[in-house]
Amino acid sequence: MSYSRIPSMTFAIAAAIAMIGCSQKEAPKPVPAPVPVVTAPVAPPPKPEVTVQLGHVAPLTGPQAHLGKDNENAARMAIDELNGKGLEIGGAKIKFALVAEDDQAVPMQGTIVAQKLVDAKVNGVIGHLNSGTTIPASKIYFDAGIPQISGSATNPKYTQQGFTTAFRVMANDVQQGKVLGDYAAKQMAAKTVAIIDDRSAYGQGLADEFEKSVIAAGGKVATREFTNDKATDFAAILTKIKSKKVDVIFYGGMDAQGGPMTKQLKSLGLKAKFLTGDGGCTPEYIKLAGAASEGQYCSLPGVPLDQMPGGKAFGDAFTAKYGQIQLYAPYVYDAVMVMVDAMKRANSVESAKFLPEIGKTDYQGVTARVQFDEKGDLKGGAISLYQVKDGKWEYRETIGGAPVEMAKEAVKEAATAVKDAAVVAGEAAKDAMKDVAKEGAKAAADMTKSAADAGKSAAETTKAAIEKK
Amino acid sequence: MDIFIQQIINGLVLGSIYALVALGYTMVYGIMGLINFAHGEIVMIGAMVALTVVKLLVNSGLPVFIIILIALAGAVAVCMAVGYSIERIAYRPLRRAPKLAPLITAIGVSIVLQNLAMLIWGRNYHAFPPILPDAQFDIYGATITSLQVTIVLIAALMMAGLIVLIHRTRLGRAMRATSENPLIAQLMGVNINQIISFTFVIGSALAAVAGLMVSANYSIVHFYMGFMLGLKAFTAAVLGGIGNIAGAVLGGILLGLIESLGAGYIGDLTGGFLGSHYQDVFAFFVLICVLIFRPSGLVGEKISERA
Numbered sequence: 001m002s003y004s005r006i007p008s009m010t011f012a013i014a015a016a017i018a019m020i021g022c023s024q025k026e027a028p029k030p031v032p033a034p035v036p037v038v039t040a041p042v043a044p045p046p047k048p049e050v051t052v053q054l055g056h057v058a059p060l061t062g063p064q065a066h067l068g069k070d071n072e073n074a075a076r077m078a079i080d081e082l083n084g085k086g087l088e089i090g091g092a093k094i095k096f097a098l099v100a101e102d103d104q105a106v107p108m109q110g111t112i113v114a115q116k117l118v119d120a121k122v123n124g125v126i127g128h129l130n131s132g133t134t135i136p137a138s139k140i141y142f143d144a145g146i147p148q149i150s151g152s153a154t155n156p157k158y159t160q161q162g163f164t165t166a167f168r169v170m171a172n173d174v175q176q177g178k179v180l181g182d183y184a185a186k187q188m189a190a191k192t193v194a195i196i197d198d199r200s201a202y203g204q205g206l207a208d209e210f211e212k213s214v215i216a217a218g219g220k221v222a223t224r225e226f227t228n229d230k231a232t233d234f235a236a237i238l239t240k241i242k243s244k245k246v247d248v249i250f251y252g253g254m255d256a257q258g259g260p261m262t263k264q265l266k267s268l269g270l271k272a273k274f275l276t277g278d279g280g281c282t283p284e285y286i287k288l289a290g291a292a293s294e295g296q297y298c299s300l301p302g303v304p305l306d307q308m309p310g311g312k313a314f315g316d317a318f319t320a321k322y323g324q325i326q327l328y329a330p331y332v333y334d335a336v337m338v339m340v341d342a343m344k345r346a347n348s349v350e351s352a353k354f355l356p357e358i359g360k361t362d363y364q365g366v367t368a369r370v371q372f373d374e375k376g377d378l379k380g381g382a383i384s385l386y387q388v389k390d391g392k393w394e395y396r397e398t399i400g401g402a403p404v405e406m407a408k409e410a411v412k413e414a415a416t417a418v419k420d421a422a423v424v425a426g427e428a429a430k431d432a433m434k435d436v437a438k439e440g441a442k443a444a445a446d447m448t449k450s451a452a453d454a455g456k457s458a459a460e461t462t463k464a465a466i467e468k469k
Numbered sequence: 470m471d472i473f474i475q476q477i478i479n480g481l482v483l484g485s486i487y488a489l490v491a492l493g494y495t496m497v498y499g500i501m502g503l504i505n506f507a508h509g510e511i512v513m514i515g516a517m518v519a520l521t522v523v524k525l526l527v528n529s530g531l532p533v534f535i536i537i538l539i540a541l542a543g544a545v546a547v548c549m550a551v552g553y554s555i556e557r558i559a560y561r562p563l564r565r566a567p568k569l570a571p572l573i574t575a576i577g578v579s580i581v582l583q584n585l586a587m588l589i590w591g592r593n594y595h596a597f598p599p600i601l602p603d604a605q606f607d608i609y610g611a612t613i614t615s616l617q618v619t620i621v622l623i624a625a626l627m628m629a630g631l632i633v634l635i636h637r638t639r640l641g642r643a644m645r646a647t648s649e650n651p652l653i654a655q656l657m658g659v660n661i662n663q664i665i666s667f668t669f670v671i672g673s674a675l676a677a678v679a680g681l682m683v684s685a686n687y688s689i690v691h692f693y694m695g696f697m698l699g700l701k702a703f704t705a706a707v708l709g710g711i712g713n714i715a716g717a718v719l720g721g722i723l724l725g726l727i728e729s730l731g732a733g734y735i736g737d738l739t740g741g742f743l744g745s746h747y748q749d750v751f752a753f754f755v756l757i758c759v760l761i762f763r764p765s766g767l768v769g770e771k772i773s774e775r776a
Binding site: 065069230231233240259284 | 475594733
């Protein structure tokens with residue numbers, strides 16, 4: 001008799017614990033109230049703390065796990081940084097929490113974890129890594145009204161579906177394929193090319209755009225071959241390509257295939273140059289291809305990290321914490337920052353409230369100055385080309401450099417602003433008495449701060465002016 | 470013509486790699502009737518251990534031949550231990566369970582081993598140091614490396630060794646007896662636990678050799694590498710007739726040739742209508758045809774259902 005009660009009692013206890021667990025989770029999540037404008041210097045009431053969940057999806061197992069972990073580390077770093085700063089949005093202290101999921105780079109798994117994130121009521125999603133998983137998942141996020149920013153899904157279809165929730169902070173394959181095709185036909189002087197892709201949404205999409213671009217530039221596509229994103233043996237297709245005697249072999253796919261492919265290409269005695277997109281533009285590629293990688297090419301959206309403001313600092317910080325950057329870490333870092341930036345401007349962490357602000361983004365990230373077009377694609381979209389020299393990717397050139405120009409212009413603007421502010425400050429100091437001058441200088445310094453991030457130099461100018469007097 | 474010869478060589482090398490892995494599959498199946506899906510993962514662990522040893526010794530000044538032997542010994546030892554433990558922990562308790570239970574357990578073991586390897590060796594791809602002599606031979610314009618020749622030879626040697634072991638030795642007789650009827654074999658004084666453990670240990674040792682060869686050939690080691698390899702090797706074993714040692718090698722080489730020639734010529738033969746992405750379709754089409762006309766594989770014997 002008494003035994004039969006045990007299961008039901010256990011169940012009751014479990015249910016009670018579960019309920020406590022639930023209520024604890026939901027209790028500190030009040031609706032963010034609009035900020036009251038504080039006019040008098042009254043001590044503000046203790047601020048509530050709100051936990052904002054950001055979803056992140058990338059393959060953490062399977063053949064692309066190394067890239068997925070790299071992405072997740074970048075998102076984690078961005079969130080740690082934001083939490084360290086102690087942001088306040090909508091009058092509440094914000095604590096970001098990362099909900100990291102693994103989609104194994106498998107489209108079906110991508111939709112499963114997407115639904116999981118929707119059910120967990122995340123405020124926004126960073127990812128996924130692959131186009132193949134991002135595209136089917138984007139429908140689920142759109143239906144739930146959850147904003148999604150991918151740092152690496154480049155297939156054009158992702159933003160062409162008319163989903164207002166879909167954004168990416170990387171140039172898409174149309175932009176990249178066009179530059180690559182042009183580069184192959186003109187700079188590499190290829191008369192005939194062979195194209196291989198891995199049949200993933202990314203590889204196939206990039207290869208299609210490359211093919212169009214090569215033909216438009218007057219090149220000839222001798223053959224198109226295919227492999228898959230788990231293959232290691234490419235001898236058969238490379239032997240076939242050998243018989244076509246091409247100048248350039250283009251591969252649309254990831255580093256794990258690109259590396260061994262390059263090695264096998266050399267040992268089969270092919271003379272053609274190897275060119276690949278962002279998926280192969282990693283240190284892993286060089287490691288796997290070995291000596292065969294020397295002189296081969298790849299492209300990567302954006303400009304090199306150390307040419308961007310704050311890029312080198314990010315690179316150093318990331319390397320110190322997580323080791324070498326694999327590929328998309330800087331882009332994912334920017335994706336998190338862009339989303340949080342939108343939250344700040346909307347003064348809300350609610351998906352529906354900050355979603356419209358993402359479209360209006362104008363954010364200077366470590367990979368680009370991020371602005372979106374009406375589809376959610378990155379505006380401008382420079383593509384940089386790299387070549388392996390002495391076992392390292394060496395920067396060659398940037399094509400379609402709108403963001404570079406934009407960055408340069410921003411620097412110029414800032415410099416002018418500093419100059420103007422210094423003039424104002426100098427004049428203020430000249431005209432006023434000592435005490436007044438101090439205040440003037442302060443005001444001028446404030447102005448400088450708001451004008452540009454060069455308040456220091458202006459204050460120094462002001463100081464110099466005062467001393468002169 | 471040189472292209473055609475090259476494709477045949479490609480197929481032969483790829484097929485020998487499949488055969489190396491398929492031998493382990495087929496042996497365990499032949500003795501126990503269990504499809505050990507974790508076999509591909511044991512190959513991966515063999516490759517990982519061999520890589521670790523090679524990386525440790527590569528600057529020690531020892532001759533390359535000695536380094537490879539030590540690496541191989543290390544990989545074989547670790548794989549044997551892993552194989553023995555898997556059988557002891559995961560399969561032995563299920564020996565009397567319905568056939569489906571050990572099969573699902575095997576898939577589970579495969580996932581566990583994969584993730585364990587990921588935790589130990591990390592998610593990154595490892596490049597196998599190019600220490601092996603990489604001489605290239607020229608055959609009418611086609612090339613083959615000395616390593617690839619070694620792979621083909623080792624596949625043949627291992628097959629011959631296994632056939633001798635199973636059909637010519639006392640241990641082999643015990644294995645065959647266990648395979649036919651474990652209960653009766655036990656009555657005749659065969660220690661079937663020992664025999665089955667031994668089968669697993671030998672299968673794992675073969676996997677270690679395959680792991681070293683595969684990773685040296687492609688100079689790539691990754692925790693996920695065993696999965697596709699295992700699947701292809703399983704296909705090869707079924708094609709040749711699972712449970713039959715010679716069949717595994719025949720099936721492996723046949724599969725390699727079909728894939729290689731399929732990828733190389735299917736596009737031109739169909740005027741671009743079908744491309745090299747149909748190479749797997751082609752391979753599995755052949756497999757289905759074989760299974761329709763010879764359900765037990767090309768050289769497999771009809772296996773009577775065990776009561």
